[in-house]
Amino acid sequence: MEKSEDVPKDFIKLKLEKLSVDEVSELVVSPYCGAVSLFIGTTRNNFEGKKVIHLEYEAYTSMAETEIKKICRDVRQKWPSVKHIAVHHRLGVVPITEASVIIAVSSPHRAESLEAVMYCINTLKASVPIWKKEIYEDEHSWKENKECFWANSEK
Amino acid sequence: QVSVLYFARSAELAGLRCETLSVPREITSLQLWEEIVKVHPRLAAIRDQVVFAVRQEYVLLGDQLLILQPGDEVAIIPPISGG
Numbered sequence: 001m002e003k004s005e006d007v008p009k010d011f012i013k014l015k016l017e018k019l020s021v022d023e024v025s026e027l028v029v030s031p032y033c034g035a036v037s038l039f040i041g042t043t044r045n046n047f048e049g050k051k052v053i054h055l056e057y058e059a060y061t062s063m064a065e066t067e068i069k070k071i072c073r074d075v076r077q078k079w080p081s082v083k084h085i086a087v088h089h090r091l092g093v094v095p096i097t098e099a100s101v102i103i104a105v106s107s108p109h110r111a112e113s114l115e116a117v118m119y120c121i122n123t124l125k126a127s128v129p130i131w132k133k134e135i136y137e138d139e140h141s142w143k144e145n146k147e148c149f150w151a152n153s154e155k
Numbered sequence: 156q157v158s159v160l161y162f163a164r165s166a167e168l169a170g171l172r173c174e175t176l177s178v179p180r181e182i183t184s185l186q187l188w189e190e191i192v193k194v195h196p197r198l199a200a201i202r203d204q205v206v207f208a209v210r211q212e213y214v215l216l217g218d219q220l221l222i223l224q225p226g227d228e229v230a231i232i233p234p235i236s237g238g
Contacts, residue, residue, distance in 0.1 A: 063230070066211055089238075101237070125238040128235065129232055129235055130237025131163035131235060131237070133163070142233065142236065144204075144234035144236055145236050148236075150206045150215070151204060152204050
């Protein structure tokens with residue numbers, strides 16, 4: 001795989017298939033960068049004492065991609081030395097312990113990529129139209145991120 | 156005529172994911188919500204927890220005046236849970 005120009009790139013993908021940490025980190029690797037920072041969001045097997053069978057994700061796909069692009073643009077404004085950004089989010093059924101989201105950022109030095117990854121996942125949770133449904137043994141529940149400003153905090 | 160998209164809990168309550176609705180070209184976001192609830196009364200249950208996305212920009216339910224074009228996408232956005 002050659003990156004002859006090494007122009008900063010955003011790699012955004014919403015997909016049904018299992019996510020790959022190797023694939024996502026290789027997307028952002030660059031000879032100009034000494035740091036690649038990664039975040040992996042995985043699925044837990046329990047919530048409030050109920051056993052989670054699996055998760056299902058759905059998305060307003062076109063708007064989700066646009067919102068993720070906005071996040072990438074914001075990252076580059078805040079941390080201009082950031083090189084490549086990759087955000088892969090899984091849709092559909094996600095079994096327990098498998099990754100639902102992987103974010104990778106490369107930069108020459110580690111501070112920027114670490115901060116940028118944290119910004120990406122926090123902002124994604126607040127602004128990207130993706131929904132998670134937890135499937136329990138006898139019911140299901142649509143989750144609500146606390147970062148989402150239009151969710152009720154008390155139910 | 157706009158395309159209304161339903162997601163997550165709103166799709167469960169409305170029983171569908173997508174439909175075309177005829178609404179006035181100029182309408183507040185709250186009035187638009189009320190038009191949609193006329194067609195799908197069960198949506199009233201989530202009124203305090205949703206926002207719209209009009210042409211892929213978030214809009215709160217309220218007095219904001221929307222200028223809609225034929226074919227515009229309006230999405231009902233329940234609280235999100237990505238990541």
